[in-house]
Amino acid sequence: MSVKPYIRLPGIGRSWVAVHGAWAGDTHLLCVESYDFMERYRRFYYAEIQAIVLEPTRHRLVTNLVAGGGGGLLALMLGLLFTAEGDARAGWIASAVVAAIFGGAVLVNTLLGPGVKLTIVTAVQAYTLPGIRRRRTALKFIDRVQPRILYAQSAPAASAPPAPGSPPPA
């Protein structure tokens, strides 16, 4: 059985045109932007990564405002529409269903945790990973990548490097 050269890391983000992901290799971190039929790659060698910076964002708040406000408005409009048609009961039911859907989305969004931006900093560039938007995902990402960075930047040791496709020793 062949060993995969890259291991997928937590954090997949989708924009309007691309899917962003990060993969851990033996010597470097590979960030992939996938378009329909093309991929772009950025590589960050573990030995060159100087810092990982987490900045808080308002992603969760904005999403809650949009979903909550939009859902509330839609529920209200549906209720008024049905009521104007003479069927208040149907209006209540429709409003309740819409409110439940959007309320559930707000609840899930809240439970997913606060939003962050994760930036990898080297001597010559700083790159914000588009696929990481939640603190929980960012911490998982750091847990997977940090040992590799520290291993690559440590003094030459007697132990062998990690086998391809496997996480480095703790």
Place this chain on the structure above:
Amino acid sequence: MTAGSFRCTGCRLEVSLGALTAGANPCPGCGRPLEVRLYPAVRRAARAETGSALQGEGESACYFHAGKRAESACSHCGRFLCALCAIDFAGETRCAACLESARRKETAVQLVERRVNHDSVVLLCGVLPVLVCYPGFLVYPVTGPLALFLTVRHWSRPLSPVRANRWRFVVGSLFGLGQLVAVVWAAVALLRAITK
């Protein structure tokens, strides 16, 4: 120390890592809480390898700098290289010319910056017309052979580094073959109907 820097999302101020400590730091510009994890590379001084001059007649000279002593050889072309010209790459020593050649020919996967996923194109050509059913049938004469051609043409090309196998090629070409069979069958049926 050549510490990197990044731009704060809030105030767009360029923040140098040299001004930060590990852990929680407020942004010097707007005070946003930044969580920073610093690694040993931030304290590493940049090496400025310029190569040493030739000391005597018996020493080999760099291929690109005749006055500098050769300290290694390119593992690809064998040219002697001084410290300035020797590039550590994937565990080997290479010269800039071989590195550029590897980048252009895509023989070194670590240098590839972008790649067309021909296997995805084949999968689309093979599967989408079939899924679209009746209107898709009209394009079978094009997409079927195209899927097969692209499979043959690009089968041996390097895949995306994050894709493990070529299943898209296989599935796409099978569907393409099916489209071709459907086109031939329809053509034969039409011919028979005309000649009756």
